[in-house]
């Protein structure tokens with residue numbers, strides 16, 4: 001049996017008639033850039049997440065960059081930070097979380113993660129802010145692998161110091177902290193519609209969700225060169241628009257996303273039961289021990305025998321991935337341009353041990369059993 005980490009072809013085949021119909025509408029209208037499907041998607045996503053506004057952009061990376069720039073505009077009245085301005089984030093994430101901080105003009109400050117949730121540690125944030133609050137303008141918590149950060153603690157700490165929270169929701173579409181959807185806690189939530197994401201398009205795409213009118217207005221300007229009017233610009237903007245074809249696909253997929261996430265939670269429960277207590281495997285934090293509704297963008301285990309296990313599973317035609325093999329603070333770009341607070345030992349530990357197993361909304365019982373059996377066989 002051959003099991004990819006995510007079977008996008010199978011997912012597509014299950015809904016392809018709906019997708020082709022939606023495409024057809026866009027082709028007939030020939031309004032590809034910011035067409036009516038983009039507006040519809042913005043309305044549906046904002047009502048799904050519970051925010052007042054949603055603005056479609058060209059990628060998750062641009063969602064972060066434009067949210068940062070709009071925050072700078074709100075703070076300073078200009079669309080870029082100064083290099084003395086600091087933005088806190090985690091070093092254990094995809095590069096876009098932190099390179100957008102540099103692109104917005106500010107300096108990233110890396111703070112260590114919790115060793116079990118792999119998310120930024122709220123205690124460390126509090127500690128850093130108590131001595132550096134005047135420099136810090138924002139924090140970007142990342143809901144890694146589809147598991148929520150502790151938003152109670154993050155919101156409480158940042159409120160005390162007047163720091164903006166920009167949530168990186170790229171991996172957690174539909175996830176919740178308590179009863180609230182992720183993306184609805186901070187000044188802005190940044191979504192990615194990269195094809196492998198929980199709500200994925202057929203190319204790049206992203207969205208910013210917010211309850212803040214100014215942020216929504218500035219992002220709307222920033223995505224189209226910086227003007228309210230096309231030929232009369234106010235600020236330095238980008239060409240970062242979501243297109244109608246992507247929006248038409250995403251509108252169809254949005255109808256299925258809750259069912260897909262529920263399926264993934266069921267597969268995760270099987271892994272949780274079957275892999276519990278095997279050798280040194282550390283399982284993802286159980287959602288019954290935290291007030292979260294995870295979406296399992298990844299199902300990630302940790303073991304000291306990671307590399308050997310990965311090779312063994314590869315021999316058995318089971319695809320696994322290491323997210324992430326190098327912590328950002330060890331990468332050349334960031335080494336030279338960022339600040340590190342304290343030790344990043346948990347991020348370094350995670351890099352050495354994490355392994356993401358296949359988890360797919362339509363993964364069959366047979367596939368999950370095969371994966372579990374091969375992992376058990378490796379550890380015998």
Ligand SMILES: Cc1ncc(COP(=O)(O)O)c(C=O)c1O
Pocket residue numbers: 059060061062093094096097142168170171191192193194204205206
């Ligand atoms: C945590 C995180 N942030 C940001 C991004 C950037 O999203 P995109 O690839 O849509 O630009 C990604 C996606 O790859 C991600 O996983």
